[in-house]
Amino acid sequence: MSSLPPNGLTAQSASIRITRPGSRRGWPRRVAVAVLVATALFLPAGPVTATPAPSADDGGGAPRTTFVLGIKQDIDSLNPFVGLTISAFEAYQLMYDQLTGTSQADFSPEPGLAERWETSADGKTWTFHIRSGVTWSDGQPLTARDVAYSINRVTDGEQENTAYGNFVTTVTSVEAPDEATVVVQTSEPTPNMLRMGLPIVPEHVWRDIPTEQVKDFANTESPVGSGPFRLVEANKGQYYRFAANPNYWNGPAKIDELIIRVFANDEAMANALKKGEIDMLNDINSGVFESLENVPGITASSSRYSGFAEIAYNLGAETVEGTAIGDGHPALRDRQVRLAIDHAIDRQTLLEKVLHNHGTATASVIPPIYPNLRYDPGPDQRPFDLARANGILDTAGYARGADGVRAKDGRRLEFRLFGRENSEESKKTVEYVRDWLGEIGITVNVQIMSEDNLTELVGQGEYDMFQWGWVVDPDPDFQLSVFTCDQRSYTDGGEVAAGWSDSFYCNPDYDALYVEQKTILDPEARADVVRAAQKLLYDDVVYSVIWSYDNLEAYRDDRFTGFQRQPTDGGSIAFQHGTYTYRMIEPVAATGGDGDRGLGRHLALGAGAVVLAGAVVWLLRHRRRASADERE
Numbered sequence: 001m002s003s004l005p006p007n008g009l010t011a012q013s014a015s016i017r018i019t020r021p022g023s024r025r026g027w028p029r030r031v032a033v034a035v036l037v038a039t040a041l042f043l044p045a046g047p048v049t050a051t052p053a054p055s056a057d058d059g060g061g062a063p064r065t066t067f068v069l070g071i072k073q074d075i076d077s078l079n080p081f082v083g084l085t086i087s088a089f090e091a092y093q094l095m096y097d098q099l100t101g102t103s104q105a106d107f108s109p110e111p112g113l114a115e116r117w118e119t120s121a122d123g124k125t126w127t128f129h130i131r132s133g134v135t136w137s138d139g140q141p142l143t144a145r146d147v148a149y150s151i152n153r154v155t156d157g158e159q160e161n162t163a164y165g166n167f168v169t170t171v172t173s174v175e176a177p178d179e180a181t182v183v184v185q186t187s188e189p190t191p192n193m194l195r196m197g198l199p200i201v202p203e204h205v206w207r208d209i210p211t212e213q214v215k216d217f218a219n220t221e222s223p224v225g226s227g228p229f230r231l232v233e234a235n236k237g238q239y240y241r242f243a244a245n246p247n248y249w250n251g252p253a254k255i256d257e258l259i260i261r262v263f264a265n266d267e268a269m270a271n272a273l274k275k276g277e278i279d280m281l282n283d284i285n286s287g288v289f290e291s292l293e294n295v296p297g298i299t300a301s302s303s304r305y306s307g308f309a310e311i312a313y314n315l316g317a318e319t320v321e322g323t324a325i326g327d328g329h330p331a332l333r334d335r336q337v338r339l340a341i342d343h344a345i346d347r348q349t350l351l352e353k354v355l356h357n358h359g360t361a362t363a364s365v366i367p368p369i370y371p372n373l374r375y376d377p378g379p380d381q382r383p384f385d386l387a388r389a390n391g392i393l394d395t396a397g398y399a400r401g402a403d404g405v406r407a408k409d410g411r412r413l414e415f416r417l418f419g420r421e422n423s424e425e426s427k428k429t430v431e432y433v434r435d436w437l438g439e440i441g442i443t444v445n446v447q448i449m450s451e452d453n454l455t456e457l458v459g460q461g462e463y464d465m466f467q468w469g470w471v472v473d474p475d476p477d478f479q480l481s482v483f484t485c486d487q488r489s490y491t492d493g494g495e496v497a498a499g500w501s502d503s504f505y506c507n508p509d510y511d512a513l514y515v516e517q518k519t520i521l522d523p524e525a526r527a528d529v530v531r532a533a534q535k536l537l538y539d540d541v542v543y544s545v546i547w548s549y550d551n552l553e554a555y556r557d558d559r560f561t562g563f564q565r566q567p568t569d570g571g572s573i574a575f576q577h578g579t580y581t582y583r584m585i586e587p588v589a590a591t592g593g594d595g596d597r598g599l600g601r602h603l604a605l606g607a608g609a610v611v612l613a614g615a616v617v618w619l620l621r622h623r624r625r626a627s628a629d630e631r632e
Helices: 086-095 144-156 160-169 191-195 211-216 266-275 287-294 334-343 347-353 386-395 425-436 451-461 479-482 508-517 525-539 580-584 599-603
Strands: 035-037 068-069 101-102 110-113 114-119 125-130 172-178 181-186 229-235 239-244 257-262 281-282 298-313 406-408 413-422 443-449 465-473 490-492 496-497 543-556 615-616
Touching: 035 181, 035 479, 086 229, 086 239, 086 257, 101 191, 125 144, 144 172, 144 181, 160 479, 181 229, 211 465, 229 257, 229 543, 266 281, 266 287, 281 347, 281 386, 287 543, 298 334, 298 425, 334 386, 334 543, 347 425, 347 543, 413 425, 413 451, 425 443, 425 465, 443 451, 451 465, 451 496, 479 525, 508 525
Parallel strands: 068 257, 068 281, 413 443, 413 465
Antiparallel strands: 035 615, 101 110, 114 125, 125 181, 172 181, 229 239, 239 257, 281 543, 298 465, 298 543, 490 496
């Protein structure tokens, strides 16, 4: 059995570093505690043999309404205890319910399978009342016993705990005294108990799958769930077909089926949208997005999102046991060097030239979409100022040599800066940063690599700087946990295994704030501590956070209506914390549904569907995505 990181933070629902063409991280979800690499399988560029078409009818002669979503990142596994990519977690939302949900308006907790709950005065006993009349897709009733079973399975199972363990770190017992009640006992007050984003699975199915076999269980043969859709067909690297659950407790979807189709690149996906072969696409680069803005019948949306991008530093790679690892440049342990670099990054230029203003300059690891939790340095915000950056390095004793490159104690300021090959934004960003740092006497050697390779190098401490990003969940716990001492790499079986930390930051004062916020039930009091923790990260220049990016998406407004946003004031239309759009979209009346598009044309798969390369999650790094910079 492989060991877990010392503090047990094996997984969480808040941020995942995942591979996405724009470089977004994974979505709020979980990942394993080691360097996890989902290997991409590229399909040949010719016509794909399997060409899905919408089902002709519902068995009674009535035409079915099919909605097709285009994505670039394939689903790495349909097993909710194994998958790592943001697209996989989108599928899990369709198939499985959670104990509580996340509101569309503002991300606040709301009822899910639990229609109401109570908390004891000491905040350690949570009683959830499970709604009656809910059934699994095979007709069996869903009861509190399934809920208790699911939570206990995550608590006790190694693979299951790896996937969702951070939700249950304080759980001491889970019981179902009757079929409508679940009682959860915790060792201490736990504010994220209403954010327990693990899937509720049917005991009568999963009890026959031993935990040691979970890693190999594909879950593709008619998976049993209680969600608004059920999987009916999976063709890896090409498409996934989901049928609407007509008996869904929160009301059936207004479409009959949803098909998720995988594309090789932004251009192919955009062309499919223009031709009417798909109805929506998600997460494209700004250039392709802008080519869709004035196309008749298409609405292009630059949607507010929960991801941010950063330049990360190697602050001195060590394992939690205190063993130095890697080959990071020692000068980056000096806060003054990082401070000078931060002053030399022109965030406004990056926003304009790289993101085409589809984002917001920010300084915090909690993005602006969560205003009550985000730290804002205000007048203490560090400006772009090359003169100040040069002055900081002069004062710190880094003198320029004859060639203009600074050095101290015989060591030149010459750093490696890694960018990601599947992100145009990343490749452009590192070039700008290289040029700016050259103006303050720092030589930067840019290297572009796959996210697989980058993930591995970071876990081993074999880097100086890199560009990536995170997607942050509504609850800040996981994102903050990434910077704790216990999330540095650790020794497992004599080898170094990666934790969630990608900076190797270790500050006891920060750790104390992290632990404190975990047990504060009052939202405002907790937010004060969360902001104080972020201020430490900012003051110590652990990252140079460069922007919070928008989610660029587009849909056929001449085909479907009813698209929903989360949050409602300009948030994302797909890849939400919930299934609002998928349940509420319906055909525009004048189109007559799918009837006038032609079944073959609607879903002809064309060349280029692939299993998106680089489905990499830094062991625990969602995202939700990371286009332009996430980690899903």
